[in-house]
Amino acid sequence: MADVQTTAAAAPQVIHREDYRAPDWRVPEVALDFDLGPARTVVKARLEVERAGPGPLLLDHGGQEIVSVQVDGAPFDARNEGKRLTLDLPGDAHVIETECVLAPETNTELMGLYASGGMLCTQCEAEGFRRITPFPDRPDVLSRYSVKMTADKARFPVLLANGDRVGGGDLEGGRHWAEWRDPFFKPCYLFALVAGDLKANRDSFTTASGRKVELGIWVREADLPRTNHAMQALKGSMAWDERVYGREYDLDVFNIVAVADFNFGAMENKGLNIFNSRYILADPETATDADYDAIAAVVAHEYFHNWSGNRVTCRDWFQLSLKEGFTVFRDQQFSADHGSPAVERINQVRNLRAAQFQEDAGPLAHPVRPDSYMEISNFYTATVYNKGAELIRMMATMLGPDRFRRGSDLYFERHDGQAVTCDDFVKAMEDGGGIDLSLFRRWYSQAGTPKVKATVRQDGSDAVVSLEQSVPPTPGQPEKKPMPIPLRMALFDTATGAPIGEERLVVLEDAAADMRFEGVGERPVLSVNRGFSAPIIVESDRSAAELALLSAHDNDPFARYEALQQLMLDTLIAGVEGGSADFAPVVDAVRLTLENGALDKAFVAEAVLPPSEAFVGDRMSVVDPEAIHRVREALRAELGRTLERQWRAAYLGSASNRFELTPEAKGARRLRSIALGFLMAGGAADAPALAFEQFQGATNMTDRQGALTVLVSSNAPQREDALAAFYDRFKGDALVLDKWFTTQALSSRADVLEQVLALAAHPDFTLTNPNRARSLVGAFSANQRGFHSGDGGGYRFLADNILALDAINPQTAAKFVAPLGRWRRFGEARGALIRAELERIVAKPGLSKDVFEQASKSLA
Ligand code: PHE
Ligand code: ZN
Numbered sequence: 001m002a003d004v005q006t007t008a009a010a011a012p013q014v015i016h017r018e019d020y021r022a023p024d025w026r027v028p029e030v031a032l033d034f035d036l037g038p039a040r041t042v043v044k045a046r047l048e049v050e051r052a053g054p055g056p057l058l059l060d061h062g063g064q065e066i067v068s069v070q071v072d073g074a075p076f077d078a079r080n081e082g083k084r085l086t087l088d089l090p091g092d093a094h095v096i097e098t099e100c101v102l103a104p105e106t107n108t109e110l111m112g113l114y115a116s117g118g119m120l121c122t123q124c125e126a127e128g129f130r131r132i133t134p135f136p137d138r139p140d141v142l143s144r145y146s147v148k149m150t151a152d153k154a155r156f157p158v159l160l161a162n163g164d165r166v167g168g169g170d171l172e173g174g175r176h177w178a179e180w181r182d183p184f185f186k187p188c189y190l191f192a193l194v195a196g197d198l199k200a201n202r203d204s205f206t207t208a209s210g211r212k213v214e215l216g217i218w219v220r221e222a223d224l225p226r227t228n229h230a231m232q233a234l235k236g237s238m239a240w241d242e243r244v245y246g247r248e249y250d251l252d253v254f255n256i257v258a259v260a261d262f263n264f265g266a267m268e269n270k271g272l273n274i275f276n277s278r279y280i281l282a283d284p285e286t287a288t289d290a291d292y293d294a295i296a297a298v299v300a301h302e303y304f305h306n307w308s309g310n311r312v313t314c315r316d317w318f319q320l321s322l323k324e325g326f327t328v329f330r331d332q333q334f335s336a337d338h339g340s341p342a343v344e345r346i347n348q349v350r351n352l353r354a355a356q357f358q359e360d361a362g363p364l365a366h367p368v369r370p371d372s373y374m375e376i377s378n379f380y381t382a383t384v385y386n387k388g389a390e391l392i393r394m395m396a397t398m399l400g401p402d403r404f405r406r407g408s409d410l411y412f413e414r415h416d417g418q419a420v421t422c423d424d425f426v427k428a429m430e431d432g433g434g435i436d437l438s439l440f441r442r443w444y445s446q447a448g449t450p451k452v453k454a455t456v457r458q459d460g461s462d463a464v465v466s467l468e469q470s471v472p473p474t475p476g477q478p479e480k481k482p483m484p485i486p487l488r489m490a491l492f493d494t495a496t497g498a499p500i501g502e503e504r505l506v507v508l509e510d511a512a513a514d515m516r517f518e519g520v521g522e523r524p525v526l527s528v529n530r531g532f533s534a535p536i537i538v539e540s541d542r543s544a545a546e547l548a549l550l551s552a553h554d555n556d557p558f559a560r561y562e563a564l565q566q567l568m569l570d571t572l573i574a575g576v577e578g579g580s581a582d583f584a585p586v587v588d589a590v591r592l593t594l595e596n597g598a599l600d601k602a603f604v605a606e607a608v609l610p611p612s613e614a615f616v617g618d619r620m621s622v623v624d625p626e627a628i629h630r631v632r633e634a635l636r637a638e639l640g641r642t643l644e645r646q647w648r649a650a651y652l653g654s655a656s657n658r659f660e661l662t663p664e665a666k667g668a669r670r671l672r673s674i675a676l677g678f679l680m681a682g683g684a685a686d687a688p689a690l691a692f693e694q695f696q697g698a699t700n701m702t703d704r705q706g707a708l709t710v711l712v713s714s715n716a717p718q719r720e721d722a723l724a725a726f727y728d729r730f731k732g733d734a735l736v737l738d739k740w741f742t743t744q745a746l747s748s749r750a751d752v753l754e755q756v757l758a759l760a761a762h763p764d765f766t767l768t769n770p771n772r773a774r775s776l777v778g779a780f781s782a783n784q785r786g787f788h789s790g791d792g793g794g795y796r797f798l799a800d801n802i803l804a805l806d807a808i809n810p811q812t813a814a815k816f817v818a819p820l821g822r823w824r825r826f827g828e829a830r831g832a833l834i835r836a837e838l839e840r841i842v843a844k845p846g847l848s849k850d851v852f853e854q855a856s857k858s859l860a
Contacts, residue, residue, distance in 0.1 A: 012374040012849040017318040023141055024053035025089075028185075030143045032133065036151040036195050038105040038115045044097070045133040047143075051092040059085040059098075062112060062131030069134075070097040085134050098134050107131075108768060108808045116261040117220070119196025120156065121274055125267060126317055126376045129188035139314045140419040142185040147193060150177040156195040158218065162186070162270045164252055182270055184250070185417060187313050192269030194218070194257045201227040205238045207248045213238075217280065218257045226281040229661075230256065233296040237303040240334050245408055247307040256280065256299070260734060263770055263811050264380065266298050268305030275302070278735050278771055284659045284700040286736050289666040291701070293335065301331040312415045317376045321368045321444075322422045324380075325388020329396070332389060339663050342557035343602045349532045349558075352390065353615055354782075355382035356535070360449045361618065363821045363858050365474040369422050369444040374853040377811045383447070390535040391443050395426075397486050397533050398507065399433040407432035439509060442483045447474040450536045452485060452508065456526045463491060463520040465528075468512040469536075475860065482511045488533040490556070491517055491524035494546070497553030500524050505533070525549055527563075530556040544570065544585040551589045551607075552596075561607045564589050568610045568635070573619060575631035583638045590639055594646040601654060602667030605674045610635055613784045622827050629748065629785040633681070640682020647682070651675040651690070659700050666702075673706025680710050688716035695722050705739055713748040737764055738775035745779035745786075752786035753793050760797070767805045770812045777801045781819040788826060792833035795820065799837035802851060803844055810848030817841075817851060821858030835859065 029048040034041060049057055061083055069078045069085065071094050078085040087096070107114035112131025113122050122132065130137040147161040153176040159168070163182025170176045180193075200216040201224055207213060215234060217227045234256065241247040251271045262276035279298040282291055308330060309323035336344040359365060359382050366379070368388045373379055396404040410432030411425055422444050430437050453468040467487070471480035485508040491500040506515055517524075525546045529538050542550075547570070550563035568586050575581035590608050593599065599607075613632055617623035640647065654672040659665070676694065680687040691707045695718075698704035708726055711719045723744070730736035745756055759765060759776055767773045777798065781787050787794040798816060805813035820841075823834035841847065841855040 012852055014372050014374055015376075016372045017316070017370065020316050020318075022053065023136055023138065024051070024055035025057045025136065025141075026050045026052050027136060027141050027143045029146075030135075030188075031146045031148075033148045034150065034193065036120055036149055036156065038120065039103060041102045041104055041113060041120075042099065043102060043133050044099045045135070047096040047098075047135070049089070049094050049096055051089075057087040057089055057094075057096070058136055059087065059096075059134035060127070060130035060137040061085065061100075061134040062128075064131060065101040066134065067099040067101060068097075071095070073097075083130075100133060102132065109811065110261055110263050110770070110809060111811065113193075114261070116259045118155075119194065119198065119259065120151075121194045121196070121257065121259050122192050122269075123263065123267060123274065124191050124269070125189040126320075126380075127189075129191055132191075135188055137188055138316065139187040139189055140316065142187055142313075142417070142419065144182065144185055145191060146179065146181045147191075148177060148179045149193060149195060150175060151195050155197065158198045159193075159195050160218070160255055160257065160272055161193040162191065162272050164271075182251075184270060184310070186270050186310060187419065190268070190270045190310055190313075192267070192272045192274055194272065194274065196257075197221075198257065199224055200255075201231055203231050203235065205235050205249070205254075207238070208242045209248060211248075211252070213249050213251070214253050216253070216255045218255060219277070219280065223258065223277070223281055226283045226286070227258075229282045229287075229292055230280045230295055230299050233299040234303060236296070236338070237300040237334065240300070240337065241304060241307070241330075244333065244337075245307070245330070245405070245412075247304075247412065249306060250311070254303075256302075260771075261769055263809070266302045268302045268309055270306070270310050273302045275299075276771065278738070281735060286701055286730070286733060288700075288702040288705055288739075289661070289669060292661060293339070293666075296338065297331050297335050300334045301327055304330045304334075307412060311417065312412060313419045315419045315421050317373070317379070318370055319421045320376075320379060321384045321388035321391075322420065322425055324385045325368065325390075326392050326425065328385050328389035329392040332393075340600065340602050340667070342561070343606055343663075343667075345532060345558050346561050346603075346606045348386075352382070352386050352535060353618070354612065356386045357449050357537075357618060358614070358822070359383055359818065360387070360447060360474070361472070362818070362824075363475060363860055364818060364854065365447040367445050367447045367477075371445075371476070375814070375848075375850045377850055378814055378853050387535055394443070394486050394534055395429050395433075395435075395437070395440070397488075397505065398484075399429065399435060403433035403435070404429070406434075440484050442481055446471060446480050446483065447477055448472045448480060450483060450485060450534075452487070452529075452534075452536050452538055454526060454528045454538055454540045456491075456523060458523045459516075461519050461521055463517045463524050465489065465515040465517065465526060466512070467506075467508045467515065469508055470511075475857070482509065484509045485534045485536060487528055488530040488556075489515075489526065489528045490530065490554075490559075491520060492527060492550065492553060494522055494525055494549070497525075497549050499555055503530065503556070527554050527556065527559045529562075530554075530559040532558060532562075542566070544582075548585050548589045552592050557603060561603070564593065564607050565611055569616065569619065572610065572616050572628070572631050572635060575634070576616070576620065576624060576627045581631065581635075583635055586635065587639060587642050591643055591646060594643065594650060600664070600667055601650075601671040602663060604650075605667060605671040608639075608678075609674060614782070617784060617825070623784075623788075623825050624827070625785045625788040633748070636678065636681035637683065640678040640680070640684070642682075644679065644682055644684060647675040647678045651679065669700070669702045669706070673703070673710065676707065677710050680714060688714065688718050691716070692718035692722060696725070701736070701739075705743065709743055709746075712743050712746075715749070731764070734769070734771070738771050741765070741772070741775040742779040745776050746783050748783075748785060750789065752780070752783060753789055753797070756780045756786070757793075757797060760801070767801065767808055770809065773801070773805060773812060774815075777805075777816055781816065787819065788830060792830070792837075795834050795837045799841055802841060802855075806844075806848050806851045807846075810850040813848070814850035814854045817854035817858060821854070823858075 033044040111128035159178035161180035168178035198218040258277040258280040266275040407429035411428035547567040654668040695707035
């Protein structure tokens with residue numbers, strides 16, 4: 001066949017879920033031998049393979065130099081096409097030996113074996129293992145691994161892999177070796193090794209059955225003092241999973257390694273989790289309260305994967321939510337158990353709306369269990385993770401805690417050691433929990449955020465709640481069927497705000513249904529989707545007065561928050577669409593919230609924040625970023641001015657002199673910075689000075705960054721001083737410098753684009769470190785007003801960076817495409833400018849399939 005010139009537009013193959021076939025070969029035993037060096041690493045692999053079907057053995061690879069392929073000790077002529085070796089093997093069991101050569105220090109994609117800050121580490125999920133050694137790189141091939149590593153001892157004194165260390169020693173020429181063995185069968189995406197000059201924070205945990213587990217968090221020596229929070233979180237997670245899910249840890253060792261260059265948050269490799277250092281390192285000087293919380297959540301998440309992901313894994317990558325949705329749900333439960341459940345839920349929902357609802361409403365919408373992909377890395381999405389978690393939560397809500405636990409016990413017991421599907425999970429919930437989930441399964445296959453219209457009418461002395469659902473069309477899915485929607489609802493007295501009867505859990509299964517509440521009397525106020533029991537958009541005809549009543553009286557804290565958010569949202573939309581709006585009901589509701597001594601500060605701080613500009617935009621047919629910004633700033637100014645006394649009281653009442661990580665202390669810090677923001681918005685003459693004072697006097701990063709954030713969006717003269725001081729103090733600390741970039745990228749000033757362009761030219765800016773790239777490019781593209789400002793300069797900036805990053809790290813580059821996919825929502829002029837950038841991206845010769853998939857789908 002003649003050489004065919006392929007372009008990205010013609011090339012990438014689409015993989016379909018329906019095409020799944022079980023593998024023809026099993027690989028029960030794998031022995032790997034690494035001769036490690038940054039410039040050159042030699043990998044020898046020995047695979048014991050067993051026939052399971054009629055076909056050839058297929059070994060994926062990453063295009064690395066393959067020195068030899070042997071079968072049963074003799075050279076073998078494998079066909080090599082499309083980055084895959086095909087071996088037509090005669091018998092039913094063989095030993096395959098391969099040797100290949102890697103160059104970790106030139107691996108900028110950070111997949112497979114790569115170098116970061118002088119160490120060597122691996123990242124294999126989803127399809128990175130093939131870049132290390134030829135292998136059937138699919139999650140339904142489960143093997144036991146032995147890993148031998150040899151390296152220069154001075155440069156790489158620590159050699160880690162999965163499982164337990166079974167041997168090691170010194171060699172000639174300053175070299176040494178270590179061997180590790182993992183007794184558990186695992187898919188190759190969970191393989192990991194690390195070589196580096198690292199030090200460990202060591203501790204131990206004794207499991208419920210009395211097994212002592214050695215724990216280690218490995219970092220550069222200088223970072224050791226910043227690992228204690230992660231260690232506490234790890235031990236807390238181990239105890240929590242025993243208590244709440246009955247899941248014990250299963251190896252004698254559990255290691256975590258922090259690396260500076262990492263495409264995602266962290267990775268759950270068996271017994272050897274590898275983390276983006278931002279989710280390990282913390283001290284009060286450099287980490288905010290949000291960072292501390294994120295560290296605990298990610299440590300828990302990766303630890304929980306040991307059961308939900310590793311012991312029971314995915315059959316194929318379409319089932320990714322099997323492990324990710326469930327594990328996110330588990331880490332959310334863990335966080336709720338360690339802080340304020342209401343504030344946790346508020347943050348989860350805010351995050352879901354910001355990331356997942358937007359995804360579901362655009363050209364990249366896909367079901368929680370996708371049907372096809374070009375590049376699986378593009379499906380580590382808010383839909384698979386966060387909406388996936390919401391599906392688990394809905395099942396848990398419908399079952400109640402005891403039956404949900406019976407379902408999860410059955411799931412782990414039935415599928416331990418297997419690679420299974422989302423449907424297997426649902427089946428275990430059905431069988432263990434005693435519930436019929438046949439209609440519920442639609443949540444896994446239908447994309448799009450359902451809308452539920454909820455209205456109340458009076459019928460004699462009864463109240464009738466009418467519910468009507470619709471699921472919008474999404475790419476490839478023009479028609480939708482109704483889905484079972486569990487709705488927690490309650491009624492409140494219109495006059496007094498007192499609850500009428502108990503909360504009910506209603507499951508709306510059909511397109512529409514009426515729910516009768518008997519003997520209610522006067523037309524009551526409806527509180528619906530309490531606790532955000534379903535990931536939907538509620539459309540109700542509740543008046544400002546009714547929402548205000550709920551915001552003051554609802555006995556579900558999340559529903560109180562929602563009522564005030566809805567009131568603010570309605571007000572902002574009225575302002576944007578009508579040019580003016582009555583702010584008075586919002587001001588009154590915020591005043592009542594601020595003056596309500598029964599509410600904790602953490603809750604108050606979240607409740608009084610108006611919905612983000614992006615969230616307001618999501619509810620409009622054509623987004624006008626400038627108008628939204630103007631009206632929202634006007635509301636903030638009005639709240640700041642009218643309630644100045646209350647903000648001052650909140651500010652002073654929340655001054656904390658001692659740094660503690662209790663929910664109370666964190667809530668006080670949060671309220672303090674939010675009050676400061678309102679004082680600034682209201683134009684209080686002393687606000688800039690207060691902010692600068694808070695900035696300079698801060699004993700912790702939460703207060704410091706909180707003050708900096710307020711100053712950065714202002715024209716106050718202290719702004720530049722604070723930015724310069726921050727830079728000088730933290731320029732040696734990459735994680736803190738990321739905050740310096742992000743804070744500026746999120747500025748609400750009109751000139752933010754100019755500043756972002758200047759920052760991109762700053763000597764500390766680089767695209768090679770994903771955290772740094774996200775800190776500026778990613779953050780700016782989420783700044784609705786700034787990104788859409790001017791003549792499309794924001795779009796050009798983003799596209800330029802996507803193209804530059806694509807040449808270095810396609811996986812991370814592809815993550816930046818989504819904001820361009822929203823072009824339809826921003827009117828014709830902006831839409832045309834954005835499309836032009838997408839077309840420029842798609843036309844680029846040599847574009848990765850990662851970026852091609854996202855950009856071409858965004859244009860459709
Ligand atoms: N599996 C990881 C997690 O969610 C995420 C991840 C995916 C990390 C791909 C790296 C690469 O816990
Ligand atoms: Zn995960």
